[in-house]
Amino acid sequence: MKLxxxxxxxxxxxxxxxxxxxxxxxxQIATGDILRAAVKQGTPMGLKAKGFMDxxxxxxxEVVVGIxxxxxxxxxxxxxxxxxxxxxxxxxAEALKEMLASLGKNLNAVISLEVDNEALVRRxxxxxxxxxxxxxxxxxxxxxxxxxxxxxxxxxxxxxDDDREETIRRRLEVYTDQTQPLMPAGITLTP
Ligand code: ADP
Ligand code: ZN
Numbered sequence: 001m002k003l004x005x006x007x008x009x010x011x012x013x014x015x016x017x018x019x020x021x022x023x024x025x026x027x028q029i030a031t032g033d034i035l036r037a038a039v040k041q042g043t044p045m046g047l048k049a050k051g052f053m054d055x056x057x058x059x060x061x062e063v064v065v066g067i068x069x070x071x072x073x074x075x076x077x078x079x080x081x082x083x084x085x086x087x088x089x090x091x092x093a094e095a096l097k098e099m100l101a102s103l104g105k106n107l108n109a110v111i112s113l114e115v116d117n118e119a120l121v122r123r124x125x126x127x128x129x130x131x132x133x134x135x136x137x138x139x140x141x142x143x144x145x146x147x148x149x150x151x152x153x154x155x156x157x158x159x160x161d162d163d164r165e166e167t168i169r170r171r172l173e174v175y176t177d178q179t180q181p182l183m184p185a186g187i188t189l190t191p
Contacts, residue, residue: 001026001080002105004087006182007113008175009168010120010127015136016113017084026080029071031064031088033134036160054161056170058088058178065095072099080108088179112183117172124168128157 001024005013014030021028035053038046045067049059058064068086071077087093100106115123126139128148132155137144144150148157162171 001082002100002107003081004083004107004110005085005113006110006179008115008117008120008179009171010124011113011115013084013113016111017082021082024080024082026082027076028082028084029068029077029086030084031067031086032084034067034071035059035064054167056162056167056174058174061089061091061095064088065092068096069099072103087182088175090181093182120172121165121168124163125165127163128159130155131158132156 003020005017007013014033017028017030020026035046035049039050039053040046045063049063052059064086068083072081083096087096123138123141126141128137128139128144129135130137130150130153133150133153135150135152136142137150137157144157149155150157162168
């Protein structure tokens with residue numbers, strides 16, 4: 001199964017992608033997670049990406065297209081994959097179309113998650129993530145049993161640098177301007 005999850009920041013792409021990945025036994029490919037890991041490790045790509053991410057802007061297309069191109073060639077993608085957070089621009093969608101064609105693969109579905117902006121802001125400002133296992137919490141809607149600690153593994157919870165209100169507003173604008181155009185009339189990603 002080859003799927004794309006589209007939707008604004010905070011819509012729940014990551015949550016749904018994890019559930020689907022377990023159920024279907026295929027990898028979740030989250031460009032945001034891959035970029036955050038590169039930032040944490042201080043790789044050249046991470047250093048390049050950090051400024052864009054902290055500002056709530058998109059990382060340049062060449063960088064993310066390169067990440068996805070490499071990732072899709074790995075053996076665990078042979079049975080399928082879930083793209084979570086990619087593509088996000090028309091250029092990325094076009095690059096993906098070419099990659100899939102050259103790998104001889106077709107998409108089965110594109111799933112679009114839609115949530116109104118004020119709900120997204122409330123979700124993102126309260127979002128916390130486990131440093132160890134990546135599980136997500138929300139300070140009001142899904143609080144951990146002990147403040148700041150993961151229920152599942154006891155790891156420490158953190159707030160993403162870009163989950164501050166001004167950056168959130170900027171990310172939502174970027175979504176409207178650059179990603180939304182992919183949806184109805186833009187590039188057709190359905191099989
Ligand atoms: P969210 O959907 O909550 O914004 P992500 O983890 O998907 O979170 O992305 C976090 C940041 O990583 C984005 O704001 C952007 O800077 C960068 N990023 C992730 N995926 C892409 C992509 N496909 N193209 C460009 N930048 C990306
Ligand atoms: Zn945990």
